[in-house]
Amino acid sequence: MFNKLIAKSTGKSPWIFHVNTGSCNGCDIELVAALTPRYDAERFGFKLAGTPRHADIVVVSGPITSQSKDRLIRTLEQVPEPKCVVTLGSCPQSGNVFKGSYSVEAPLEKFVHVDVAIAGCTPKPEAVIEGLYKAAEILQRKREAMKK
């Protein structure tokens, strides 16, 4: 009975960990804005976690600079399964205007499977909520698949 209760409640509290890999701060601001009372992503249980070990969803922003690449991989390894990786904005998907630079390692797909891509430069907070909502659904699907 307890397991059922836990399974139900974990689905309603997907915790986010946000990794900035050399982002211009535009996407980071919009992600935080999505958590403010105006847009209030916390209605759906999204909460910024302080450590990757507590997180279910990892939100990556920025074009993954060479300096942050190793740190990003180390962070992603610490997130317990099932996890969900979300890219915020154009940068982690393609490198945006920085693509081809010697110090940029985008796309993120090279290192880890990306579950949800939120496009925009930067995405509106509504789009961020939409993306996170989708990630939470995928997370729930992954949990059920893991049980079987």
Place this chain on the structure above:
Amino acid sequence: MMFPFLKIAVSNLFSKPSTENFPAENVEAKPNYRGRISYDAEKCINCGSCIKVCSPSAITRIYEDVEGGQNITYEFDLTSCTFCATCQDFCDQGAIQLTTDYHMVAEDPKDLVVRGTRFKKKIPGKLQVSDACIHCGICAKNCPQEAITVDRKAKTWEVDHSKCVQCGKCIEKCPKNALEFGESGPEGVLWDEEKCIYCSICAKKCPNECISVDRKEKSWEINRDNCVQCGICVEKCPKDALQIGTLE
């Protein structure tokens, strides 16, 4: 007043929450918000200026040969776009528009690519006019590149072949069917004797070694059978004496 905040507190008790009820109710973006690109392939004349100005090179053009012409596909990769709208500004035809749609979330990034394909008929040669022309000027008005000039009084019809992109809009609009694309002769490198200084740079740069220049005799020759019209000689000529065009 003992409780100046009481009025606000009571009114807030009955007012709606300031939080947007977002996924349940759709929120429209403000006007002039730059969101998802919409591309109208029918308006596009394939000038390529959008590709040139795109800073994250998010636009790709794909040519595909089909029967009777070719399919030209433009792909706008929204996962690469900065939504700067420079492509929209540079599109003279208004084929590219950035809409206020911001719902750009996908599990597969391939879903975030905006595509448009246009079929372009194979065009044999340059634009020509026949005697049926009544100098109405409709072709000139409809030319997106303003390549055609018509003088109704002097009864002249002229086309600037360097501006013409062979979109065929003038042929469609002509009420007398006086316009057509003529047969083109073989293309090749044209040599301007007056400009040439016989420096022989073209001969050195030619990858197929089909140009021979004699500095003493002042002669310039090309082996047309080996020439592939790569244009390297045209690019390297210091005096602009060479160009690729229709041979007479």
